[in-house]
Amino acid sequence: MPRYEIRIDNTGETYVCADTRTLLEGMEALVRRGIPVGCRGGGCGVCKVRIEAGAVRTEKMSRRHVSLDDEAAGVVLACRAYPMSDVQLKALDTMARCVERGCTASFLDAARRAQRPTL
Numbered sequence: 001m002p003r004y005e006i007r008i009d010n011t012g013e014t015y016v017c018a019d020t021r022t023l024l025e026g027m028e029a030l031v032r033r034g035i036p037v038g039c040r041g042g043g044c045g046v047c048k049v050r051i052e053a054g055a056v057r058t059e060k061m062s063r064r065h066v067s068l069d070d071e072a073a074g075v076v077l078a079c080r081a082y083p084m085s086d087v088q089l090k091a092l093d094t095m096a097r098c099v100e101r102g103c104t105a106s107f108l109d110a111a112r113r114a115q116r117p118t119l
């Protein structure tokens with residue numbers, strides 16, 4: 001099975017991810033605190049990233065979190081994206097905050113905050 005190098009622009013970290021694993025699963029394999037994992041099903045939006053270079057294939061993602069325009073700009077949910085080449089990505093929103101600072105909150109708390117309506 002092909003394996004690709006994934007680079008997280010926010011931190012400069014890299015990891016290897018097989019084409020059968022999602023970008024999020026690969027990040028978790030870093031065994032690093034700060035990777036927010038919510039629903040793992042494309043519904044909560046906490047794992048949003050933008051593909052800066054490389055190719056991915058995606059499964060169904062919530063349009064609430066990734067609009068068609070977002071998707072056209074390379075935004076995907078890491079739990080629904082599989083690498084098809086080496087990939088350079090930038091973590092966004094909740095994912096960026098956690099990756100850059102090392103979140104200590106539980107993954108589910110991160111998911112709940114992401115789903116909280118804006119007033």
Ligand code: FES
Nearest residue numbers: 039040044045079
């Ligand atoms: S973990 Fe919920 S959308 Fe990816």
